[in-house]
Amino acid sequence: MSENILKLFRSELKVINIGLELFKDALEDQSVSVAQVSWQKPLKLEKEYEDILSKIL
Amino acid sequence: MLVRNVVKKNFHRDSVQLLKLSEESKKIRGIKDAAVVMGTVTNKEILTQLGLLTGEGKAATDNDMILTVMADSASEIEEGLKQVEVMILKPPEAKGRSYYGVDAALQALPDANLAIVSIPGEYARDMVLKLLDRGISVHLFSDHVPPEHELELKQYAKSKGLLVMGPGAGTSLIGGKAIAFANVIKRGKIGIVAAAGTGLQEVSVLLSEAGLGVSAGLGTGGGDVKAKIGGLMMLQSIDALERDPETSAIAVLSKPPDPNVSGILLEHITRQTKKQYVTCFLGPESYNIPQAAVGRVRRTKTLHAAFSEAVRCADPDHHAQIMRRFTLPQNDLRVLADEVSKGLKEKQRYVRGLYTGGTLAYETLIILGRLIGDVYSNAPLDSKLKLFNSYQSVKDSVIDLGEEEFTAGRAHPMIDPTIRKMRLIEEAKDPEAALILMDIMLGYGSHPDPAGAMLSAIAEAKDIAETNGRTLPILAHVCGTEQDPQPLSEQEKKLREAGVQVFRSNAMMAIASAMISKRNTLTSDALSDVYDHFLGGF
Numbered sequence: 001m002s003e004n005i006l007k008l009f010r011s012e013l014k015v016i017n018i019g020l021e022l023f024k025d026a027l028e029d030q031s032v033s034v035a036q037v038s039w040q041k042p043l044k045l046e047k048e049y050e051d052i053l054s055k056i057l
Numbered sequence: 058m059l060v061r062n063v064v065k066k067n068f069h070r071d072s073v074q075l076l077k078l079s080e081e082s083k084k085i086r087g088i089k090d091a092a093v094v095m096g097t098v099t100n101k102e103i104l105t106q107l108g109l110l111t112g113e114g115k116a117a118t119d120n121d122m123i124l125t126v127m128a129d130s131a132s133e134i135e136e137g138l139k140q141v142e143v144m145i146l147k148p149p150e151a152k153g154r155s156y157y158g159v160d161a162a163l164q165a166l167p168d169a170n171l172a173i174v175s176i177p178g179e180y181a182r183d184m185v186l187k188l189l190d191r192g193i194s195v196h197l198f199s200d201h202v203p204p205e206h207e208l209e210l211k212q213y214a215k216s217k218g219l220l221v222m223g224p225g226a227g228t229s230l231i232g233g234k235a236i237a238f239a240n241v242i243k244r245g246k247i248g249i250v251a252a253a254g255t256g257l258q259e260v261s262v263l264l265s266e267a268g269l270g271v272s273a274g275l276g277t278g279g280g281d282v283k284a285k286i287g288g289l290m291m292l293q294s295i296d297a298l299e300r301d302p303e304t305s306a307i308a309v310l311s312k313p314p315d316p317n318v319s320g321i322l323l324e325h326i327t328r329q330t331k332k333q334y335v336t337c338f339l340g341p342e343s344y345n346i347p348q349a350a351v352g353r354v355r356r357t358k359t360l361h362a363a364f365s366e367a368v369r370c371a372d373p374d375h376h377a378q379i380m381r382r383f384t385l386p387q388n389d390l391r392v393l394a395d396e397v398s399k400g401l402k403e404k405q406r407y408v409r410g411l412y413t414g415g416t417l418a419y420e421t422l423i424i425l426g427r428l429i430g431d432v433y434s435n436a437p438l439d440s441k442l443k444l445f446n447s448y449q450s451v452k453d454s455v456i457d458l459g460e461e462e463f464t465a466g467r468a469h470p471m472i473d474p475t476i477r478k479m480r481l482i483e484e485a486k487d488p489e490a491a492l493i494l495m496d497i498m499l500g501y502g503s504h505p506d507p508a509g510a511m512l513s514a515i516a517e518a519k520d521i522a523e524t525n526g527r528t529l530p531i532l533a534h535v536c537g538t539e540q541d542p543q544p545l546s547e548q549e550k551k552l553r554e555a556g557v558q559v560f561r562s563n564a565m566m567a568i569a570s571a572m573i574s575k576r577n578t579l580t581s582d583a584l585s586d587v588y589d590h591f592l593g594g595f
Contacts, residue, residue, distance in 0.1 A: 002218060002293075002296050002297040002299075002300050003218060004192065004194070004217070004218040004219050005194065005218065005219070005220055005293070005294075005297035006297060006300060006301060007170070008170050008171065008194055008220075008231065008232075009231065009232060009272075009273055009297070009301055009303070010232075011170055011232070012232070013170065013171060013231060013232045013234050014166055014168055014169045014170055014171070015166075015169060015170075015171050015172065015173060016159060016162045016163065016166060016169045016171075016172040016173075016188070016193065017172070017173045017175075018159065018162075018172060018173065018174045018175070018176060018184060019071070019173070019174060019175030019176045019198070019199075020071060020073055020175040020198070021073070021155075022073050022472075022502060023173050023175065023198070023236075023237055023502065026235065026237075026501035026502055027234065027236075028153075029501070029542065030234050030235065030241075030501070032234055033166060034166075035156060035162035035163070035165045035166040035169065036153070036154070036155040036156065036162070037155065037156050037157070037158065037159055037161075037162045038155040038156070038157060039176045039180075041069055041177070041180075042180075
């Protein structure tokens with residue numbers, strides 16, 4: 001069951017970074033390929049609008 | 058001096074972006090001081106201490122952003138605030154390309170094999186499941202992931218033969234690369250599995266500086282060794298390192314696991330593995346290992362001891378020679394204690410530890426507990442010794458400044474030195490404080506110049522003590538390597554030039570602090586006991 005992890009140890013590291021860009025910068029400094037995902041907190045709707053939307057959808 | 062606050066309701070930026078905004082705000086012409094923070098209790102407490110909170114800011118909630126500026130005149134305040142408002146409205150600056158979702162990122166990097174997730178914990182589950190579905194192991198930095206989510210994620214990862222390191226995983230080392238808060242470590246034969254982030258940093262740094270190095274360092278997050286999770290990722294990591302041809306010995310580090318979990322781990326290591334192991338369940342108490350494992354598995358109780366035993370596994374012939382560089386002889390410590398303590402006033406009796414690394418603070422509590430007795434803390438070994446107010450030291454105190462009450466809504470003190478600088482000044486005003494000890498964490502993720510960032514506060518603290526007819530010894534351990542972005546020797550030099558005593562390991566600093574505060578009166582038996590039990594295997 002450890003095959004995937006052993007493969008990770010042996011392969012060139014390629015990283016998806018979701019959140020703090022600090023970590024992306026650190027990996028790029030170490031010549032690691034990184035794809036940055038700019039995560040945003042989902043918008044919170046007023047309860048009233050949420051109720052209306054849940055009826056429509 | 059005038060201060061004004063503006064509150065932006067339901068306005069959010071991450072802690073590192075806020076730190077940058079605060080720093081930029083301070084540079085505005087005419088502005089004497091400024092901050093851009095979320096309205097958490099912690100931030101409001103800090104703004105109060107800095108004289109930067111007004112009635113308007115006090116009313117802010119965790120979801121609101123507070124802009125605060127201090128200047129000589131109303132016109133400067135107004136102009137300053139205008140500029141801060143423009144800054145915060147700019148979308149966070151992305152250096153290079155960024156994607157709006159995981160799918161798009163995966164199209165760009167289809168053979169990605171690791172993800173780092175640092176979004177708020179309540180949103181982590183869905184994101185991590187998606188990544189695991191794509192066959193990607195995850196370093197989950199986020200805190201506040203509900204335990205039932207952690208269990209679900211780890212069970213799923215196990216079923217797919219992947220890793221979920223975290224939640225709350227600060228450090229990993231994979232393929233010779235530093236993930237999150239980690240150092241530049243030489244490649245070597247020792248694998249590390251750790252449910253203790255700065256513990257992994259300390260042991261990997263010491264091994265690297267000893268010339269031995271690390272094959273992989275897998276952080277599981279502290280929750281992994283709790284009863285609910287049952288060590289799922291510890292076991293998964295051990296199994297992987299056991300099969301890894303690059304790893305010859307494995308160190309397993311953790312604060313005391315749940316008793317059932319430590320049983321599971323030790324039983325697994327005894328029955329299912331063949332390599333050499335070093336266990337480090339940090340704590341004052343001894344623990345047993347199954348008879349069948351004695352000899353192959355070495356037990357330790359501190360990070361320094363785990364390092365020493367790992368050296369014994371990797372290079373038994375040179376163990377004594379290597380350890381001489383890291384373990385000060387007792388006589389040398391006595392000479393140092395005499396020298397440093399001679400300027401102390403009678404009232405100066407107490408040790409004050411100001412830590413950014415939680416596991417290092419914990420190691421210090423273990424050693425001081427043995428040498429000087431009760432030590433108070435916001436994260437104590439014994440709940441009876443919990444500080445009533447984390448912002449106020451009592452007698453001997455060791456503070457973990459990375460705990461929630463200091464970090465809610467702000468960057469960790471390894472990145473933002475503000476909170477430790479303020480605390481150092483406060484400690485210097487206390488006539489009962491005998492000395493300060495602190496960790497300086499280097500590596501990726503940390504402040505670009507953590508020693509340099511403390512220098513003004515160190516000078517001010519020493520001045521305060523001197524003005525009051527005292528001296529205030531300051532001890533530091535720099536946890537880092539020469540290859541780190543902030544080279545170890547440069548950081549140590551800055552501290553030494555500021556009159557700070559620098560130690561090669563945190564444990565040695567802790568022992569020295571006890572000897573100094575006790576004016577070198579600790580008996581040889583007491584000292585030998587600590588050397589025997591806490592600087593090597595038991």
